[in-house]
Amino acid sequence: MSVHAETHTHEEHHDHHHKETFVTKYIFSQDHKMIAKQYLVTGLIMGIIGILMSLLMRMQIAWPEEPNIIFKALLGKWAEGGVMDADIYLALVTIHGTIMVFFVLTAGLSGTFSNLLIPLQIGARDMASGFLNMISYWMFFVSSVLMVISLFVEAGPAAAGWTIYPPLSALPLAQGGSGAGMTLWLVSMAIFIASSLLGSLNYIVTVLNLRTKGMSMTRLPLTIWAFFITAVIGVISFPVLLSAALLLIMDRSFGTSFFLSDIFIQGEVLHYQGGSPVLFEHLFWFLGHPEVYIVLLPALGITSEVIATNSRKPIFGYRAMVASIIAIAFLSTIVWGHHMFISGMNPFLGSVFTFTTLLIAIPSAVKAFNYITTLWKGNLQLNPAMLFSIGLVSTFITGGLTGIILGDSALDINVHDTYFVVAHFHLVMGISALYGLFAGVYHWFPKMFGRMLNKNLGYIHFWVTAVCAYGVFFPMHFIGMAGLPRRYYTNSNFPLFDDTQNVQVLITVFALVAGLVQLVFLYNFIHSMFYGKKAEQNPWRSNTLEWTAPVEHMHGNWPGQIPHVHRWAYDYSKPGQDDDFVPQNIPLKKGEEELQH
Amino acid sequence: MTGLLTILILLGITIAIWQMVKIFDLTQTNRDKSQVATDKDNSVNGYLMLAFLGFIYLITIISFALWGDLPLVSNSASEHGPEIDRLMIITMFVIFVVQTITQFLLHYFAFKYKGEKGKKALFYADNDKLEFIWTIIPVIALAGLIMYGLFTWNDIMLIDEEEDPLVVELYAQQFNWKARYAGKDNVLGKANVRLINLDNANILGLDESDPYAEDDIITTELHLPVGKPILFKMRSQDVLHSAYMPHFRAQMNCVPGMITQFSFTPTITTEEMRLNPEIYDKVSNINKIRNNKSKKLQAKGEEPLDRYEFDYLLLCNKICGKSHYNMQMKIIVENEEDYNEWLKEQRLFKNSLVQN
Numbered sequence: 041m042s043v044h045a046e047t048h049t050h051e052e053h054h055d056h057h058h059k060e061t062f063v064t065k066y067i068f069s070q071d072h073k074m075i076a077k078q079y080l081v082t083g084l085i086m087g088i089i090g091i092l093m094s095l096l097m098r099m100q101i102a103w104p105e106e107p108n109i110i111f112k113a114l115l116g117k118w119a120e121g122g123v124m125d126a127d128i129y130l131a132l133v134t135i136h137g138t139i140m141v142f143f144v145l146t147a148g149l150s151g152t153f154s155n156l157l158i159p160l161q162i163g164a165r166d167m168a169s170g171f172l173n174m175i176s177y178w179m180f181f182v183s184s185v186l187m188v189i190s191l192f193v194e195a196g197p198a199a200a201g202w203t204i205y206p207p208l209s210a211l212p213l214a215q216g217g218s219g220a221g222m223t224l225w226l227v228s229m230a231i232f233i234a235s236s237l238l239g240s241l242n243y244i245v246t247v248l249n250l251r252t253k254g255m256s257m258t259r260l261p262l263t264i265w266a267f268f269i270t271a272v273i274g275v276i277s278f279p280v281l282l283s284a285a286l287l288l289i290m291d292r293s294f295g296t297s298f299f300l301s302d303i304f305i306q307g308e309v310l311h312y313q314g315g316s317p318v319l320f321e322h323l324f325w326f327l328g329h330p331e332v333y334i335v336l337l338p339a340l341g342i343t344s345e346v347i348a349t350n351s352r353k354p355i356f357g358y359r360a361m362v363a364s365i366i367a368i369a370f371l372s373t374i375v376w377g378h379h380m381f382i383s384g385m386n387p388f389l390g391s392v393f394t395f396t397t398l399l400i401a402i403p404s405a406v407k408a409f410n411y412i413t414t415l416w417k418g419n420l421q422l423n424p425a426m427l428f429s430i431g432l433v434s435t436f437i438t439g440g441l442t443g444i445i446l447g448d449s450a451l452d453i454n455v456h457d458t459y460f461v462v463a464h465f466h467l468v469m470g471i472s473a474l475y476g477l478f479a480g481v482y483h484w485f486p487k488m489f490g491r492m493l494n495k496n497l498g499y500i501h502f503w504v505t506a507v508c509a510y511g512v513f514f515p516m517h518f519i520g521m522a523g524l525p526r527r528y529y530t531n532s533n534f535p536l537f538d539d540t541q542n543v544q545v546l547i548t549v550f551a552l553v554a555g556l557v558q559l560v561f562l563y564n565f566i567h568s569m570f571y572g573k574k575a576e577q578n579p580w581r582s583n584t585l586e587w588t589a590p591v592e593h594m595h596g597n598w599p600g601q602i603p604h605v606h607r608w609a610y611d612y613s614k615p616g617q618d619d620d621f622v623p624q625n626i627p628l629k630k631g632e633e634e635l636q637h
Numbered sequence: 638m639t640g641l642l643t644i645l646i647l648l649g650i651t652i653a654i655w656q657m658v659k660i661f662d663l664t665q666t667n668r669d670k671s672q673v674a675t676d677k678d679n680s681v682n683g684y685l686m687l688a689f690l691g692f693i694y695l696i697t698i699i700s701f702a703l704w705g706d707l708p709l710v711s712n713s714a715s716e717h718g719p720e721i722d723r724l725m726i727i728t729m730f731v732i733f734v735v736q737t738i739t740q741f742l743l744h745y746f747a748f749k750y751k752g753e754k755g756k757k758a759l760f761y762a763d764n765d766k767l768e769f770i771w772t773i774i775p776v777i778a779l780a781g782l783i784m785y786g787l788f789t790w791n792d793i794m795l796i797d798e799e800e801d802p803l804v805v806e807l808y809a810q811q812f813n814w815k816a817r818y819a820g821k822d823n824v825l826g827k828a829n830v831r832l833i834n835l836d837n838a839n840i841l842g843l844d845e846s847d848p849y850a851e852d853d854i855i856t857t858e859l860h861l862p863v864g865k866p867i868l869f870k871m872r873s874q875d876v877l878h879s880a881y882m883p884h885f886r887a888q889m890n891c892v893p894g895m896i897t898q899f900s901f902t903p904t905i906t907t908e909e910m911r912l913n914p915e916i917y918d919k920v921s922n923i924n925k926i927r928n929n930k931s932k933k934l935q936a937k938g939e940e941p942l943d944r945y946e947f948d949y950l951l952l953c954n955k956i957c958g959k960s961h962y963n964m965q966m967k968i969i970v971e972n973e974e975d976y977n978e979w980l981k982e983q984r985l986f987k988n989s990l991v992q993n
Binding site for chain 1: 742764895
């Protein structure tokens with residue numbers, strides 16, 4: 041490895057003589073730092089669309105069938121007279137889910153920080169293949185554009201839920217959105233998956249092969265461990281979704297019967313025979329569940345790094361943290377059936393999946409306790425990134441605990457597909473991963489843009505968001521346990537649920553405030569990019585290698601030689617040291633022992 | 638009107654946030670431009686952490702106080718229902734304890750150890766004993782919950798054919814439900830959507846040549862005799878649906894191309910349930926809400942809402958298209974005589990066919 045790194049240095053020096061054009065620097069860039077920024081900006085734009093959609097849904101649920109100027113302005117023909125159409129409600133549900141899960145929290149989070157941090161934290165000049173990396177981003181870009189275009193299709197965008205279960209998603213007769221809208225959805229996702237695979241393979245190869253001298257696997261920062269394992273589960277599970285999507289395309293367009301059988305719709309019997317929608321559910325959730333961890337693990341990795349740095353303490357139980365990441369990743373591939381307890385599959389299978397699912401609580405608990413112990417007797421620097429990280433641990437616990445209910449097949453019977461599920465997964469993966477994204481942006485903004493984000497705006501952003509997140513999702517558990525199904529356009533046809541309506545209104549108010557306060561972040565982001573305070577080289581006094589690189593971005597990351605690594609990333613407040621941090625590239629003092637970790 | 642009000646409120650909040658931003662910006666122009674947390678920031682945010690812990694507890698208490706009667710954890714109307722409810726309450730209790738303690742530790746530590754210049758953190762990287770303890774505690778707790786859960790699950794899902802259950806088919810289509818009773822022979826006639834013939838009103842695709850089908854009865858309301866085990870066979874003709882009967886703690890998907898099943902024994906008749914004090918209070922409360930709404934509607938010159946009377950319901954709980962939100966069927970649990978009487982009034986399948 042080290043030999044490779046040294047020869048690389050030489051080549052890179054050559055490169056500097058080449059003049060970069062605007063196009064190669066900002067658009068078709070092969071530099072991982074620029075690609076990270078491209079991922080981030082694209083992810084944020086998709087995030088704005090996704091969050092806006094959720095607000096439209098919330099307004100509809102709180103004040104159903106009432107004319108709303110906002111609907112009229114934003115939805116056009118789908119809200120004649122300002123009253124939202126039932127089909128477009130389901131489309132909003134679908135596209136909100138798709139965009140947030142894949143485009144924001146997979147590509148926007150993992151894409152941004154894996155790209156930015158893997159080479160910088162392991163001490164590499166760039167990704168193993170800059171070219172593939174560029175292709176990966178541009179495929180993501182194309183898939184984003186297609187997804188947005190699908191919103192403007194005549195018969196409406198895909199509206200079968202983000203899980204696109206056939207036959208609903210397969211038959212334009214069943215739903216307007218299952219026509220051209222669904223075709224675009226599938227094509228967009230197929231390209232997205234290809235992009236994700238290229239990215240993941242690149243991350244894996246880079247972590248395994250391009251570590252600088254001294255950077256053994258056991259000295260890797262936990263961020264890198266998280267990104268690395270995330271990439272591995274991505275490579276294992278995304279192809280299965282691709283196959284499901286391809287088979288669905290076959291069923292839709294070429295008359296095969298993989299997922300369809302015995303269908304009578306709109307007065308006619310369709311020719312499909314012998315397929316099973318349950319097969320699709322298996323294929324979908326074989327990705328769908330690991331996807332939760334593809335979203336969450338990078339956020340946890342970022343949190344580990346941010347909490348350790350800002351606690352001025354080593355992360356507690358490094359080995360246990362790595363082990364629990366690996367355990368979670370492994371278990372995540374054998375629990376998908378807990379989404380299908382009542383799908384009609386054999387109840388015995390339900391028992392097995394209950395068992396494996398509840399096992400995940402163990403490594404998750406270890407992680408939560410280790411974070412809390414890291415705070416204990418620390419010297420906490422409560423920067424915005426740190427607040428978001430603590431917030432993440434909080435929502436991860438609150439949301440994770442209700443997983444014990446949903447993962448238990450007997451209990452799932454009555455809360456399956458109710459608002460209880462919505463509350464659970466939004467807290468444990470939605471909000472938590474979003475907090476991870478924000479923590480990452482606040483922490484590494486100086487690394488990305490050479491400037492600092494305004495901390496006071498960050499504080500406002502965090503506290504309002506944190507209060508609203510609980511305000512939205514905590515009461516939601518109760519209306520779910522009341523038996524209120526999710527994905528209902530309005531509940532006014534069920535007097536049974538009339539006593540949940542005031543909760544719905546309260547939730548919507550919190551959601552609207554939460555949506556608004558994101559504008560503070562957006563302003564901070566754009567303003568600081570150009571006018572923020574210039575960053576010092578190592579503003580958070582952190583140990584990891586990225587802070588040894590110059591503030592001004594350069595090809596190859598470091599002028600001259602790549603720093604060598606002599607210690608793990610968590611020598612904070614180590615006794616016998618002058619300062620409360622010792623970067624990884626500082627050799628051990630005479631007589632100093634490296635911690636056995 | 639609401640739309641306008643919403644916009645005004647949102648506008649107000651925007652301005653408020655904007656002003657806050659301005660104030661924060663002004664206060665920091667002179668000193669401290671580093672954008673790294675100072676001791677003062679640590680102190681302020683440390684106290685806010687403590688306040689936030691209070692907020693989490695507060696919202697928990699408020700939720701239980703205001704909406705604690707919403708969760709379906711009592712008054713289940715099926716034999717297995719109380720088992721699920723008990724397991725739910727035990728699990729919720731465990732969760733509640735863990736949540737209260739861990740959130741306290743997290744936020745209290747964030748407050749207690751807020752940073753100060755010159756302070757040094759404790760270098761504390763590992764402790765195998767501690768790690769072992771908090772691995773083993775969840776293991777034990779989960780082992781208990783898993784065992785309990787699996788026993789309950791098996792109890793519910795294993796169908797005892799020797800109990801001679803009443804066989805009823807639940808048939809789903811966009812966007813309504815039908816029920817099919819097996820008739821005297823208690824065997825459902827063969828059926829397939831390919832046999833649907835709208836011309837002679839064979840709407841569920843029953844095999845007209847199958848003798849078992851002759852005495853089948855198709856209805857749009859689900860009547861169940863109390864105290865008798867019911868075996869539901871679910872079918873769908875078009876897309877996935879889910880037969881959700883929350884009061885009975887019962888749910889199963891309806892899958893085109895296959896027959897799924899779920900079984901339970903209803904224990905409380907609709908009449909009895911309406912007289913249950915808790916349900917009675919709930920219904921009065923809902924009617925109060927509906928009355929208020931009706932007044933507003935009438936002021937606008939619109940029709941008032943109907944009075945609500947409690948009924949068991951079958952809801953669709955799997956996204957199935959445009960009118961998913963209104964796919965329901967009334968369930969009536971009654972004593973055996975009433976049930977038999979009602980059943981007698983229904984038309985047998987062989988008599989319901991239209992002869993051309």
